[in-house]
Amino acid sequence: MGKFYYDRNYKKLVYVNNFPKKEVWVSKDTSVYHIVNNKVIDRQSAPPVAEFSMFHLVLNSQLSNYGFKNTAMIIEKVEKQDNMVITTWALPPKAPKLFGKIKTSTTNNKLNGIVFLNMEGKVIKKQFFNDYRNIGGLEFPHEVVDIIYINDKENYQVTTYKNIQIDDLTEGNIYNYTIPGNK
Amino acid sequence: MKKLLLVICVSVFAFGSALAKDAELFSYDKAKVNQAVSDMSRVEQMVNQNPNISGDELMAQGKLDASFEANATSPFSVMGEPPLGIPSFLWGCILGWVGLLIVYLVSEDKDETKKALWGCVTSTIVGIVFYFAFWGALFASASSGI
Numbered sequence: 649m650g651k652f653y654y655d656r657n658y659k660k661l662v663y664v665n666n667f668p669k670k671e672v673w674v675s676k677d678t679s680v681y682h683i684v685n686n687k688v689i690d691r692q693s694a695p696p697v698a699e700f701s702m703f704h705l706v707l708n709s710q711l712s713n714y715g716f717k718n719t720a721m722i723i724e725k726v727e728k729q730d731n732m733v734i735t736t737w738a739l740p741p742k743a744p745k746l747f748g749k750i751k752t753s754t755t756n757n758k759l760n761g762i763v764f765l766n767m768e769g770k771v772i773k774k775q776f777f778n779d780y781r782n783i784g785g786l787e788f789p790h791e792v793v794d795i796i797y798i799n800d801k802e803n804y805q806v807t808t809y810k811n812i813q814i815d816d817l818t819e820g821n822i823y824n825y826t827i828p829g830n831k
Numbered sequence: 832m833k834k835l836l837l838v839i840c841v842s843v844f845a846f847g848s849a850l851a852k853d854a855e856l857f858s859y860d861k862a863k864v865n866q867a868v869s870d871m872s873r874v875e876q877m878v879n880q881n882p883n884i885s886g887d888e889l890m891a892q893g894k895l896d897a898s899f900e901a902n903a904t905s906p907f908s909v910m911g912e913p914p915l916g917i918p919s920f921l922w923g924c925i926l927g928w929v930g931l932l933i934v935y936l937v938s939e940d941k942d943e944t945k946k947a948l949w950g951c952v953t954s955t956i957v958g959i960v961f962y963f964a965f966w967g968a969l970f971a972s973a974s975s976g977i
Binding site: 649666667668669670700714715716727729730732734750751753760761762763764771774775776793795802804805806 | 853854856857859863864867868871875878882884885886887889928
């Protein structure tokens with residue numbers, strides 16, 4: 649349980665975790681820092697993809713396509729079923745086949761869910777975005793449900809968001825969190 | 832003519848089935864999920880009542896068992912160690928769908944990807960294979976795509 653801070657100008661995502669451990673995770677450019685007691689205890693390289701975080705996409709009103717439009721992923725199919733628009737995304741033909749197709753569904757331009765398929769077309773993971781509420785003119789999902797399939801068994805993760813604030817000026821410094829110099 | 836009608840009927844039926852299948856992908860048993868995470872909801876209530884309490888303290892009080900921490904920080908710990916030591920929960924939040932795929936690629940039975948990635952990490956040449964294998968796939972051909 650903790651707080652996320654994100655400023656789309658800094659593209660620095662800060663997660664201050666209070667439970668079960670007090671720790672801070674910061675994602676900036678190609679690094680993810682793990683900070684405990686104001687000391688960097690670990691730094692890992694990760695892809696520079698702040699633009700793909702849910703927070704960035706919401707702030708830029710791009711959550712409906714989950715950032716796929718900023719990639720080389722190809723729209724293979726778009727179909728309307730019931731009240732959903734389902735889009736099937738595929739890797740470009742020349743790309744290495746690391747994973748299968750990805751399907752997204754939207755209702756009234758809001759992302760409902762995303763389904764990941766493996767190369768054999770079997771579902772490996774689903775993610776659902778629920779309880780959208782308008783915060784400062786932006787539609788933010790307050791519940792994200794992850795279902796991952798391991799050995800045909802479902803495993804769940806539910807993330808709930810509360811007290812979301814846009815243009816928060818009271819904790820300005822933390823949005824540009826300074827990484828402690830010592831490791 | 833009958834054969835043609837039959838083919839059309841079969842095609843329409845098959846097409847309809849395919850559509851139904853896609854729509855069904857986007858449903859899940861909410862009650863089942865809520866039941867599965869009910870223990871976490873109970874912990875959340877305890878923490879809300881005492882915001883400064885730690886997981887260790889709750890364990891010491893016998894209100895949590897030892898398996899809680901692993902489940903709380905990495906609910907998908909059954910997949911093994913989280914990629915790069917970063918909890919899979921954060922991969923999804925920070926890196927969106929890309930992060931979710933990373934978790935899959937290095938946690939699923941893809942030994943070559945896993946070894947390549949971890950090899951890069953341990954030799955501090957971080958991300959080279961990763962970029963070639965993954966980002967190359969997504970971004971290298973961006974100019975020819977969308």
